[in-house]
Amino acid sequence: MRGRANLALFAGRKGECMKAALYEGVRTVRLVDRPVPVAGPGEAVLQIQYCGICGTDMHVYFEGLLPPGIVLGHENVGTVAEVGPGVEGFQVGDRVVAGPPGPCGRCYQCLHGRPSICIDGFEHTNGLRRDGGMAEYMLVRDAEQMLFLIPDELSFEDAVLVDTMATAYRGIIQSAFRLGDNIVVSGAGPIGLSAIQFLRIGGARHITALEIVDARKELARELGADLVLDPTEHGDRLSERIMALHGGVGADVVVESAGVPRSFELCLTLARAGGQVLNLGVTEQTAAVAPAFIVRRELDIKSSLGYGGGGGGQVSVLSVERQVQYKRVAVRHHPPKRPRGEGFPQARHGQNADQGGGGPSNRVVRRGRTGPPEPGRKPAIRRASRRSCGGQGFVLETSSKRERRGGPS
Numbered sequence: 001m002r003g004r005a006n007l008a009l010f011a012g013r014k015g016e017c018m019k020a021a022l023y024e025g026v027r028t029v030r031l032v033d034r035p036v037p038v039a040g041p042g043e044a045v046l047q048i049q050y051c052g053i054c055g056t057d058m059h060v061y062f063e064g065l066l067p068p069g070i071v072l073g074h075e076n077v078g079t080v081a082e083v084g085p086g087v088e089g090f091q092v093g094d095r096v097v098a099g100p101p102g103p104c105g106r107c108y109q110c111l112h113g114r115p116s117i118c119i120d121g122f123e124h125t126n127g128l129r130r131d132g133g134m135a136e137y138m139l140v141r142d143a144e145q146m147l148f149l150i151p152d153e154l155s156f157e158d159a160v161l162v163d164t165m166a167t168a169y170r171g172i173i174q175s176a177f178r179l180g181d182n183i184v185v186s187g188a189g190p191i192g193l194s195a196i197q198f199l200r201i202g203g204a205r206h207i208t209a210l211e212i213v214d215a216r217k218e219l220a221r222e223l224g225a226d227l228v229l230d231p232t233e234h235g236d237r238l239s240e241r242i243m244a245l246h247g248g249v250g251a252d253v254v255v256e257s258a259g260v261p262r263s264f265e266l267c268l269t270l271a272r273a274g275g276q277v278l279n280l281g282v283t284e285q286t287a288a289v290a291p292a293f294i295v296r297r298e299l300d301i302k303s304s305l306g307y308g309g310g311g312g313g314q315v316s317v318l319s320v321e322r323q324v325q326y327k328r329v330a331v332r333h334h335p336p337k338r339p340r341g342e343g344f345p346q347a348r349h350g351q352n353a354d355q356g357g358g359g360p361s362n363r364v365v366r367r368g369r370t371g372p373p374e375p376g377r378k379p380a381i382r383r384a385s386r387r388s389c390g391g392q393g394f395v396l397e398t399s400s401k402r403e404r405r406g407g408p409s
């Protein structure tokens with residue numbers, strides 16, 4: 001029953017063991033034995049069904065963006081396996097998305113209406129600072145703020161993309177975009193393809209997508225772009241082309257969703273004077289920008305981080321109403337028996353294990369063994385394997401029956 005305080009359930013699971021994919025450094029992810037987490041007050045434990053690999057994970061895996069020793073995975077969907085004392089509105093068996101950490105409610109940003117940049121937020125994000133969803137179970141610290149129910153009509157496989165879609169959605173909502181605007185979207189990866197769909201239903205007059213990968217160009221067209229241009233084919237003349245398209249003044253809003261410095265530099269040249277560049281792409285590399293160019297044109301540079309403070313619920317409603325498509329913004333990967341981080345290189349090259357290469361770069365990794373239940377049906381809660389747990393540092397070389405124990409090598 002909803003609305004009542006749940007007592008901690010399944011408390012007897014203490015000491016049981018689960019498998020988790022531990023990030024041990026650049027290009028190294030190992031399957032390890034970990035204790036199944038137990039929910040404390042205000043917390044919940046999810047049995048993970050799907051976990052997305054996004055651009056941030058790629059920076060971690062290939063470049064070492066985060067220190068080792070964490071279970072990655074910050075785009076997670078699953079079934080509530082345990083609710084801690086005091087959690088209201090959720091019960092065991094609920095199908096949920098685990099969103100960003102809730103705002104602390106006390107810091108300057110929270111008190112001034114900016115929960116997405118709460119000073120505390122990053123420290124409490126599963127998969128970035130706390131263990132994430134590349135495991136059988138995941139502890140959610142702030143259940144009432146972080147979880148939201150998946151509508152019956154939405155499968156787990158689609159719902160795991162709420163994170164990506166909602167990030168784009170929130171960016172558009174926060175931007176200067178208005179009905180009838182001319183738009184350029186630079187980069188038709190998962191964020192760009194999501195943005196194109198929201199801009200379309202939001203009443204964009206004309207959308208130009210910039211993309212270099214053929215399969216993504218096609219998708220951008222199918223999901224709502226009026227024109228797709230390959231920036232490598234136009235070189236310095238791209239800006240002239242965009243100006244000419246829009247009465248010689250340029251685009252009202254330019255969305256940067258490629259996450260590379262060159263794209264950001266280019267976007268500045270495509271916006272009209274007084275227009276806006278919405279920066280959704282993330283890169284640690286430096287872009288070359290002359291501040292005078294921005295000032296002379298009174299360009300507005302706007303950014304948006306994740307979707308803390310809302311957006312996930314609205315996005316899933318739009319999907320249920322079939323106004324946006326989830327399935328095609330990411331490729332899917334079902335892990336092999338011996339996972340060694342295969343999803344990461346495939347994500348980087350946009351390859352789909354099922355269909356061959358060339359799709360967007362976000363990947364959805366399904367947890368092993370069984371598939372998700374039918375949408376709308378509450379799944380049975382399975383318990384973690386009932387062996388005693390070796391604890392952190394004991395490596396299961398494979399997910400097969402043959403378990404070889406020993407310290408990480």
Ligand SMILES: [Zn+2]
Pocket residue numbers: 054055056074075163
């Ligand atoms: Zn992400």
Ligand SMILES: [Zn+2]
Pocket residue numbers: 103104105106107108109110111118119120121
């Ligand atoms: Zn805060």
